[in-house]
Amino acid sequence: MEQQTWTATVVEHHRLRKDLAVVRLIGEPVPFRAGQYVDVTVPQFPNLPRRLSPALPPSLDGKLEFHVRTVPGGWVSRHIVENTTPGDRWQISSPRGELAVDENGPTVVMVAGGTGLAPLRSIILDLTQVPNPPQVYLFVGGRTVQDLYASDMLWVLTQQLPWLTTVPVVEDITGPADSDEWYDRIVAQVGPIDFHEDDLLEGTLAQVVPEHGAFVDHQVLVCGSPAMVQSTRERLIATGTPAESIRTDPV
Template sequence: MSFKVALNFEDGVTRVIECNDGETVLDAAYRHQVKLPMDCSDGVCGTCKGSCKQGTYDLGDEYIDEALTDDEAADGLILTCQMLPQSDVVVSIPAASSLCASGPQSITSTITSVNALSDTTIELNVALSEPLDFLPGQYINLGLPNSDETRAYSFSSCPGSKEASFLIRNVPNGLMSTYLSKNANAGDVLPVTGPLGSFYLRAVERPVLMLAGGTGLAPILSMLASLVQNPTSQPVYLLYGVTNVDDLVKLEALQEYADALDNFSYATVVVNPDSAHEKLGFVTDHMESVPFALADADAYLCGPPPMVDAVRQYFKDAGTNPYSFHYEKFNPSQPKEEAA
C-alpha cells in the first residue's frame, strides 16, 4: 500500500510523491530525490517541521517537545522525519522548492483540439507526455512553440490524467490567444512547467462556496471533477459571473456535475443590464442565493482583479467572513497572484 504526498513549497511549487505504508515523509522524499530540510532525522531538532491540514497521519511519540509541542501538533504542524501518512496528504513545506532540489516538473504537451467556446473564451485540450499530479485548482506555465514566452493557465480537468484541458481568455492581439485562434494545429507540441500555486481545493469539511468570473471557471471545474471522484456530504454552491450572456461557457459540464453530485448547485450571473438573463449584475448582488451561512463555509474565488477586490469588500462591508477564504486573481499576460 502507498499514499500520495503533495509537497507544497512556499514558492507555490507542488511535487507529488509516493510514500509507502510505514515510510516517513522525509524518507519518501529523499527516495524521490527531494531534499527536504532536516538535520537530526530523529525528532529532536525540529528542522523538518511543516504543516498538514489535509489527510490523516501518525506522528508517533518518538519526538521531543522542543522539536514539536503538543499545541503545535494539535494545530496541524508535523515533523516530516516522524510523519507516517495513513491516507493521501498535503504537506506544506516552509522552504522554496529550489532549496530542496525540487523545482517544478517540465514535460511536454501535444495539442489535441482547440475550441472557440465564445468570442472571449478558448478551450485548449492537450495530451501530456506523462500524467501530471496536481492539486485541483492549481496552474501550469504553458509555452508556445519555438518561443521562450510562457503564460499561466489553470487546469479545468481532473488531476492525474494524461489528458488535460484549459480555459483561455481570448485577449485581442494576445500572444497565446493569437497563436491558438490563428496558428495552432493538432499535433503541435507545447512545453509545460508545473504544477504551481497555493489556490487549490482543501479537504471538504464544511459547506463550500465557489465564485468564478470569466475563465476563472477553469480551476472551479477542476475542483468539481475532483469532487466527483471524492464525493462529499457537504453542500457546494457556485456563482459564476460573466459580462455578457454569450460569455457563459461549459454550462453543459456544470449541469453534468450537478447531476453527478447530489449536493452541488450553481447559478449564473450576467453583468450586461440589457440581457434577458435571470440574474443580472455582479456575483456580489446575489450572495443571498447562497444556501448556507457564509461564516460556516470555505470560499474559493477565481476571477479578474476587480471581481476579487469587490468580493473582498463585500465580505468586509457585510461584516461576515467565510470560515476560510482562498482566492486567485489574474491579469492577461501577467503572473497570477494568490492568497491562501
C-alpha cells in the same frame, strides 16, 4: 535547482467564442493539485510562458484541458485561441497556487468569473471521487448570457451531482449580446443547452454573492479577473464573511 518541465501534445482545439477556446492535450502526467495553475509555453512563443489553470484534475493518463481567453495586447493568448492546432507540443511547468477545498470541511461557496471557472471545475470533478463531498454552491458570472460559455457543461454537472448547485449570474439579462459567429454556429448546430431564464440572477458577482450570506462557516473560493476577485472579496468581508475563510486566485 533546474525547473522541471513536462511535454503535452494538443489533441483537440474547440473555439467556443471569438475570444475563447478550450484546448485539450495528452502528455506526460503533471503533478499538480486540482485548483492549481501552471506555466504553459507554446512552440511559437518559447520565451513567453503564460499562466493557465487546468480545468481537469490530475490524471495518470496525462490528460489536460485549458480554457483560454484573449486579453488586450496578448500575443500568446490570441495565438492559442485563434491558431492552435492538434499536434502542437506544449511545455508545462511550475504547478503552484493555494486554491483548494477540504473535502471533510464545511459547505463550499465557489465564485467564478469568466475562465476563472477552469480551476473550480477541476476541484468539482476531483470531488466526484470523494465518498461524501461537501455541499458546493457555484456562482458563475458573465456580462451577458452569451458570456456563460460553459452553460451546457454546468447544466449537465448540476443534474448529475446532488451536492452541486450552480447559480448563473449576468450583469444584464435582457441586454443584447455581441455578435459572435462562433457562438451562433454552436447554437445553430446543437441548440442552446442553458439554465432557464428564471434561474439567472442579475448583477455583478460582487453584488450578488454577498447578498446570500455572511458565509461564516463556509469554505469560499473566488477566481476570475483581478478586479472581480478584489471587489468580491471586499464585499464578502464587509458583509460578514471571515477573511480567513476566503481563498482567491486572479486569472
